[in-house]
Amino acid sequence: MFTAKPLPHKVVLIDYDEKLFSPMGFEAEELARVGASWETYQLRSPEQVPEVARDADVVVVQTVRPLLTREVIAQLPRCRCMIRAGAGYDSIDYKAATEYGIMVCNTPTYCTDDVADHAMALLLSSLRHVARLDAAMRQGRFARELAVPTRRLKGSTLGIIGIGRIGGTLARRVRGWEMTVLAYDPYVTQERGDEVGAKLVSLDELLERSDFISIHCPLTEETYHMLSWEQFARVKPGLVLVNTARGPIVHEEALIKALQDGRVWAAGLDVTEQEPLPPDSPLLRMDNVTLTPHISANSPEARHDLYRLICEVAGDVVQGRIPRFVVNPEVLSHLRKIE
Known part of the structure; x- marks a missing residue:
């Protein structure tokens, strides 16, 4: 045998x-x-x-x-x-x-293309309040007032934290939207920024100038809670924040406070500090937050x-x-x- x-x-x-x-x-x-x-x-x-x-x-x-x-x-x-x-x-x-x-x-x-696509989907959903408008319609409410606040993409500024493969792909994606693209990434030069159509700036400048911020850096000791109380105090009022990278890059308690006081208009989150979110998380009760369960690579x-x-x-x-x-x-x- x-x-x-x-x-x-x-x-x-x-x-x-x-x-x-x-x-x-x-x-x-x-x-x-x-x-x-x-x-x-x-x-x-x-x-x-x-x-x-x-x-x-x-x-x-x-x-x-x-x-x-x-x-x-x-x-x-x-x-x-x-x-x-x-x-x-x-x-x-x-x-x-x-x-x-x-x-x-x-x-x-x-999953470079998939995550970049999902980041854009979360940005558009957050900006246009798709999730809460859809939920209201399903409840029988013609709640047009839930469409505000918003703004036009054209002429606005997108800040990307990390312009490696995914962040760079997102930067290329938005060229047709006629947006200004800023990027913070201490490990690349402006040459990389030129490749993808982004201007490299400091983190503080990105926070202060961006209408929208999308996070695409890895989670390391350096990036843990990169966006925390001090950073949310610096952001341009009315920020829309998107995170498809790792939850702990954002200090969740500080984000929740910024969402509550209006400094952050909306957030699109595919990742959170604790996954799955605990049932008592305030994020689950906020209709200006679009949540997906860590599936952007799918x-x-x-x-x-x-x-x-x-x-x-x-x-x-x-x-x-x-x-x-x-x-x-x-x-x-x-x-x-x-x-």
Whole structure:
């Protein structure tokens, strides 16, 4: 009887969102071509991870559940790469992985268009109060007064925080709307701004001049609560704020106060500090807030591209190559070697 020879490498997906980002089905075949097996799990606690990934060469996590902690990473002696199947990688202990010689990669290109589109949808919905007008109509109310306040997009100013792939795509998207685009991003030069049609300014200037602000930076120690009490005190009155990045970039209590006192007219939020929002959150009772449940990356194309990128990165790792999208390049000087 023929027995298949075990594959020499192992790639493990430890968690994924089954509603939007289940595996495609082609992953096992793709990875087998480079000598790697493919296993999938939906783990709910860090303590479960070593049980399934102790002998894995590559560990992948699709959700933002913080499963790859320092304690877990210490128990993965064969791991050479951790992949956050998404753009943000704040759910992986970056510092611990680097200390252990493990590459951390993300998949930043899979949902660029989708998130930029969703940011624009939230901006338009917030500006034109689509959600509350729709809700009133469904309640039998012809409440035309709920259409104010608003303003015209043409001639207004959009401020973008972070003009990487997604922020830059949004900047390009709005060219046809005849808006002035400002950007704050301390890691790029005006040359990048010129590419996407944005003028780089300080954060303070962006806050003071922007009619609308859309957030597209990663969540790091530096960006945690980047918009807080002091920043909301500086904003141009009547601001519309959009966040499709990470909830903790915005100090939620400060935002709620700014929404209550009218300094912020409206907000479109795909992400919040706590997900899901607690039932007693004031945001749920505000009709000038449009909420979506962290789904801006969603599309069939994005799901397909995500798993293609996972296979590409994992395949490079097990074949001894440095993959694309290493977010901790300092690790390359002391990569873990497996005998």
